[in-house]
Amino acid sequence: MAQEQNNVLIQLHNLCGKQDENFITESFVNLLRLLRDYDSINASLILKKITNNLLCTDDSNISKVDINTQITIDSGRPDIEIRFGDYIIFIEVKVKSDFGSTQLDRYNKYLKNINHKKTSLITITKDPFKNGSNSIKPTNLVRWHEIHSWLIELHTKNKIVSYNINQFVEFMVHRGLSMDYVKWEMTEGLKSFKNLMDMIGESLSSLQFRFKTAVAWEWYGYYIDESKYWIGTVFDKPHIILFHTESFGNADNTNVDVGVIANSRWENRLDLSSEDIHFFACSKESQISLIDDFVKKSINYATKITK
Numbered sequence: 352m353a354q355e356q357n358n359v360l361i362q363l364h365n366l367c368g369k370q371d372e373n374f375i376t377e378s379f380v381n382l383l384r385l386l387r388d389y390d391s392i393n394a395s396l397i398l399k400k401i402t403n404n405l406l407c408t409d410d411s412n413i414s415k416v417d418i419n420t421q422i423t424i425d426s427g428r429p430d431i432e433i434r435f436g437d438y439i440i441f442i443e444v445k446v447k448s449d450f451g452s453t454q455l456d457r458y459n460k461y462l463k464n465i466n467h468k469k470t471s472l473i474t475i476t477k478d479p480f481k482n483g484s485n486s487i488k489p490t491n492l493v494r495w496h497e498i499h500s501w502l503i504e505l506h507t508k509n510k511i512v513s514y515n516i517n518q519f520v521e522f523m524v525h526r527g528l529s530m531d532y533v534k535w536e537m538t539e540g541l542k543s544f545k546n547l548m549d550m551i552g553e554s555l556s557s558l559q560f561r562f563k564t565a566v567a568w569e570w571y572g573y574y575i576d577e578s579k580y581w582i583g584t585v586f587d588k589p590h591i592i593l594f595h596t597e598s599f600g601n602a603d604n605t606n607v608d609v610g611v612i613a614n615s616r617w618e619n620r621l622d623l624s625s626e627d628i629h630f631f632a633c634s635k636e637s638q639i640s641l642i643d644d645f646v647k648k649s650i651n652y653a654t655k656i657t658k
Contacts, residue, residue, distance in 0.1 A: 360522040373421075375526065376430050376444045379498075380420050382519050387413055390512045393505045398433070400501055403491040405471050406438055426457035437468040443489075445476045446528070455485040477528055499529030525587075544589060548572075550639055551582060551592070554646045580653055582646065592621040592642070594649040596657055609652050617653060621645045 360378055367374045386394035391410040398406045398416065408416060417434040431442035441458050443450065455472060462470040471490040474480055480492045502520050507513050523529045548571060555562045555573060562573040565581065572583015572593075582594045594610075595618040610619035621641070623630040628641060 389509045390507050426461045439467045440471045442473045452484040459487045495528035499523050554643045590624040594619045619649045
């Protein structure tokens with residue numbers, strides 16, 4: 352089963368519409384609360400890193416740390432508030448959007464005027480910090496990729512915590528908040544990927560279909576027959592060759608006996624990792640034959656159902 356189907360955060364995020372940053376914030380705070388409640392040592396470690404050593408709690412006191420979201424104050428609604436004894440910390444979370452005009456200034460002024468000995472204003476961003484119209488610089492600048500690294504380095508014996516860390520780490524990569532390091536397999540992998548694309552292109556040529564290369568950040572493939580169809584692969588699923596029509600109207604799955612109807616188009620897939628075909632163990636000639644067969648059958652069926 353694909354990673355997205357196993358990850359509840361990815362599934363829920365797909366339904367959250369325009370609440371992207373709120374969803375990410377709530378998911379992160381939920382993980383911090385789980386750490387606080389079930390793994391005091393790692394909770395103390397993460398909070399210490401986020402606050403740049405400001406919030407140093409004893410493991411026995413970590414349960415007294417309050418972590419809240421979207422609290423309302425006179426000057427706005429900070430994304431995250433952390434309270435513990437004399438500490439009060441505001442954390443503002445950003446993914447794509449910039450900080451609002453004077454937003455950080457207002458939060459900083461609020462913190463300076465309250466009767467707490469230790470206050471801090473922290474930002475968590477995907478890209479390097481830009482304060483825009485704000486005049487102050489936060490106490491600590493945290494990047495999402497740093498949080499990703501901190502989380503994957505944690506060692507916990509609690510199965511609940513471990514599961515939720517894995518879920519959030521996978522979600523971060525899926526959402527583009529962080530990424531894995533480049534591994535040595537990249538060189539040969541890129542060569543193999545190019546070979547695969549060449550095979551698909553050669554198949555289209557030999558079958559005398561008109562096509563042109565189409566490339567984006569997330570995928571690589573070919574438009575076929577004046578962009579009626581597309582074939583290629585999405586980079587986060589390179590083992591899947593995907594063929595789809597560009598549109599198909601309002602049909603449902605009962606109208607087709609090959610592939611599926613999804614996103615108002617007909618799709619057909621060839622899973623190169625399937626044990627039924629053993630694609631990667633095949634000879635070059637056998638691989639070309641498998642792709643030829645998939646391309647021909649996909650286009651023939653697409654032509655049939657889109658007439």
